[in-house]
Amino acid sequence: MVKYTYKEFKTTLNKLKFPDSWFWSRYTLNTYSGCAHACIYCDARSQRYYLDNFENEVIIKTDFDKKLDQRLKRARTLLPDVIAPGGVNDAYQPIEKKIEHTRKVFQVIAKHKFPINIATKSKLVTRDIDILKQIASETWCAVGFSITTTNQKLAKFLEPYSSSPSERFEALRLIKKEAPEIHVGTYFIPIIPFLEDDDENLEDVFKKTKQAGADFILISPGLTMRDQQAEYFIKKLKNSDYKYVVKPLLNLYKVEMHPPSGYYTKMHSKLYDLAQKYQLPLRINRWIPKDFRQYNYKISEILLNREYLDHITTGKSNNTLKWAGLKLNNLKESIINIYKNGIIYELEGFYKKEIELIVPYLEKIEKKTNLDKFL
Numbered sequence: 338m339v340k341y342t343y344k345e346f347k348t349t350l351n352k353l354k355f356p357d358s359w360f361w362s363r364y365t366l367n368t369y370s371g372c373a374h375a376c377i378y379c380d381a382r383s384q385r386y387y388l389d390n391f392e393n394e395v396i397i398k399t400d401f402d403k404k405l406d407q408r409l410k411r412a413r414t415l416l417p418d419v420i421a422p423g424g425v426n427d428a429y430q431p432i433e434k435k436i437e438h439t440r441k442v443f444q445v446i447a448k449h450k451f452p453i454n455i456a457t458k459s460k461l462v463t464r465d466i467d468i469l470k471q472i473a474s475e476t477w478c479a480v481g482f483s484i485t486t487t488n489q490k491l492a493k494f495l496e497p498y499s500s501s502p503s504e505r506f507e508a509l510r511l512i513k514k515e516a517p518e519i520h521v522g523t524y525f526i527p528i529i530p531f532l533e534d535d536d537e538n539l540e541d542v543f544k545k546t547k548q549a550g551a552d553f554i555l556i557s558p559g560l561t562m563r564d565q566q567a568e569y570f571i572k573k574l575k576n577s578d579y580k581y582v583v584k585p586l587l588n589l590y591k592v593e594m595h596p597p598s599g600y601y602t603k604m605h606s607k608l609y610d611l612a613q614k615y616q617l618p619l620r621i622n623r624w625i626p627k628d629f630r631q632y633n634y635k636i637s638e639i640l641l642n643r644e645y646l647d648h649i650t651t652g653k654s655n656n657t658l659k660w661a662g663l664k665l666n667n668l669k670e671s672i673i674n675i676y677k678n679g680i681i682y683e684l685e686g687f688y689k690k691e692i693e694l695i696v697p698y699l700e701k702i703e704k705k706t707n708l709d710k711f712l
Contacts, residue, residue, distance in 0.1 A: 349405040355663040363418035370396035372426035381425040383563035402441040409449040429459035452477035458499035460508040471515040477624035479520035513550040522553035531582040557602035605649040637665040
């Protein structure tokens, strides 16, 4: 039995130093602490999150919606940007059906016209299509269903109290049908080695994602194996029908908490080919503000998407390009003004190659050419 505890917290919204380049989130929040979905591989089991009773005790943060409302109302310098709920838990875990804690928080987000990106393993999110549709219409909304296998038995073992994969695909299909303005897709994250990385499962996830009408699929081969999280996961595997993967799994992770680079190269190649086959974007179209950040965010999206796709197709990272793309988000004025004033070479993190890459876009903006075709 899960113990539910009500507790008051002072902090509601966390601001990231740079927006997340996968989910485009600038802010994060957690309506709960702990998660009764009890996924046996979850990274939140690691020591860095200090959640000793991760699935046995779920803390419900008292008056979270009211405190968030005050936070957004009083924060004069807090610019609207993408909020990602549920970093170390699922905002739609079982208790949500009864108390509607997350729904109240989303009503506050809608009130203040902030965009939102939700990651969930629960079909319960469809209950709130009305609110999410409002957010999508007024700003931007994305919903990603975490689906890493289409094998119902395996999913039940890995994610015992989540909605089944078939239910998640059906929820995806429903949202796309009833609210096409919401960006909806699959978070194929994490793809667990020796359990979910076979060709049949990879293709089936892509195929069913496409059939459900998804706008995107995000991919992440491999699984982080940290301290307590790794110990718990291996223990569960040893006492299951899947104990045969323990030895190869430990061998794959014998050096680091991530698989070796060769594994990623092989998997990225397969996943990229599947994305091309099923015509599924590997990135989410970004929310773009209408203030001075507009072209900063557009060009940042172009650079970060290019770096990501180059990385998964060549196996080589370009950290200079990545950091240039990230730092664009923190400019205090429009990059167009910087370009017009002839001081673009003073931009932090930008060197000759990066500047030569963005100048054509800046010139097109000056000529009022639509950048959408580059996104």
